[in-house]
Amino acid sequence: MTGPFDELLKESAIFARRDCLSPHFIPDSLLFRDEQIANIVKALTPSLRGERGRNLFIYGKTGTGKTSCVRYVIEEVKKLPTVRSKISYLNCRIYSSRYRVLSKIMNDHLPTYSKRGYGLVDIYEKLISWIEEDGKVLMVVLDEIDLVKDLDDLVYTLTRANSDIKNGSITIVGISNKISMKEELDPRSLSTLYENELVFPPYNSRELLAILEQRASLGLKDGVYDRAALGLAAAIAAKDSGDARLALKILSGAAEIAENEHREKITTAEVEKASKSAEEELAYELISTLPEHQRLVMYAIATLTIQGGRYRKLAEGTETYLFSGEVYDKYSAIANSMAKQPKSSRWYRKYISDLEMQGLIATYESGRGIRGHTKLIKLDYPAQRVKETIERGLFKEAEANVQKEEPENQETEN
DNA sequence: CCTCCACAGGAAGCGCAGGAGT
């Protein structure tokens, strides 16, 4: 009985339940977040009684447990026998416009309702009459709310809906990790959204250690890890950002290494190895899922960073900044060489600000010493690895395309 | 001082996908 899947199907020596180490997994109890959970519950309690709840805005850096806490509370609410309160959880990375948010809400609760064909007004009216029909209390959780393009309009529409509804109500829970959001928001939406504000502080290393211990006891086999290894992972993540996601990524990375190298235990050595790549890996995952042309822009930035752009010649500085214009030229050249029509420069500039929002690049306004008014672009991650990541993705795509377009030319090799 | 540079980013509008109504 030997076959190609044996290695993969055989029971793991390290993992008990792999999914417990994922940042998306929500354990039965969330450590060090009692106060925050109590606050969320407090804000939502009126809704459960059928009154209008107070809108809630949650702020905290990545990996501080915002989403987990909210999801936890949602699950608890769902267990209650209350029928009138309805909850929609949506991630605004996907539902990134007023229209998408509203139609997702309708789809959540009225699955027969189809996506397109209705205009905004129709959806709005349908939503209101649905709520009014038996005085529903709707809670809308908007995760990564800063990614909604027309946020002011969305908040306005939802508040407006509240005053249009005679029987029932809507409560908004917004989650964001961008502190500057407050300044960018229209004052009117600001005051509605910030009726209640809740801050999630970063975890310290002691807390991260406890979290890792909790997850390790669930997700790993007994005795395959020691406390020192977890402690190191916690310390690394705490020093960097207090990001629990990062801590978990390091731990599961270390476990992966231990498994692949047939170690019987996860030690500080594995953790150290895993920590080098964990943080970057999160970014590379993001890069490889980027839309095609944004990836090409990233590729252009990476190659130019390696070559060193005009700026380095100009002022032989320590770091490489790139001119917006030269990046666009490079991007166009790359697109052309792949027989793809480059997007207009205007759209390219939008790509740049999107990429900056995602934290992949940083940009600065050109100041003294540079002719004209432009943006200086800097890659936030090692250029060589970014380049390789994208190349891997591009090759995969090219292969897939070749197989699709000409499935017959395989006789030259093998 | 004015003019030019090298862009930034808003406004308007276009073609397309795809569902509703007929």
Next chain:
DNA sequence: ACTCCTGCGCTTCCTGTGGAGG
């Protein structure tokens, strides 16, 4: 099957901006 309508990604056109160059 067709027309109508809407949102979305994108282009085209445009005005704004901060410093360099003459």
